[in-house]
Amino acid sequence: MEITRNQYYMAGLVLLLLGIQFRMIESVELKDHFAKFIAERTDHPLISVSSQSPLLAPVEGAAINRVVHPPEWIGYVFASIGSVLVLHSLAMPKSP
Numbered sequence: 445m446e447i448t449r450n451q452y453y454m455a456g457l458v459l460l461l462l463g464i465q466f467r468m469i470e471s472v473e474l475k476d477h478f479a480k481f482i483a484e485r486t487d488h489p490l491i492s493v494s495s496q497s498p499l500l501a502p503v504e505g506a507a508i509n510r511v512v513h514p515p516e517w518i519g520y521v522f523a524s525i526g527s528v529l530v531l532h533s534l535a536m537p538k539s540p
Contacts, residue, residue, distance in 0.1 A: 449536040456529025463523025466514055474510045482510075 474482065 448539055449533050450539075452529050452533035452536065456526045456531075456533060458526070459522050460526030460530060463519045463521070463526055466519035466522060468519075470513070472512045472514070474512060479510045
């Protein structure tokens with residue numbers, strides 16, 4: 445399957461906007477249900493201990509919030525790749 449001009453444009457636009465978004469944020473806080481989901485998938489020791497022993501399990505209302513600080517360069521990377529894809533899509537010939 446050949447990638448068309450519109451698909452390049454859409455992928456570039458999404459990456460460009462994602463790069464701008466990463467440049468605007470300083471940190472992201474993952475809520476407890478998403479942090480638990482990630483911990484289960486990565487075999488985090490907190491989840492394995494809490495599943496084996498109910499006494500060591502965190503209280504149901506306790507939050508397992510995690511703060512993620514994305515590196516500064518990641519926004520530039522996404523924005524650069526996105527802008528190149530958008531420009532490439534504009535240079536491609538139109539589909540018949």
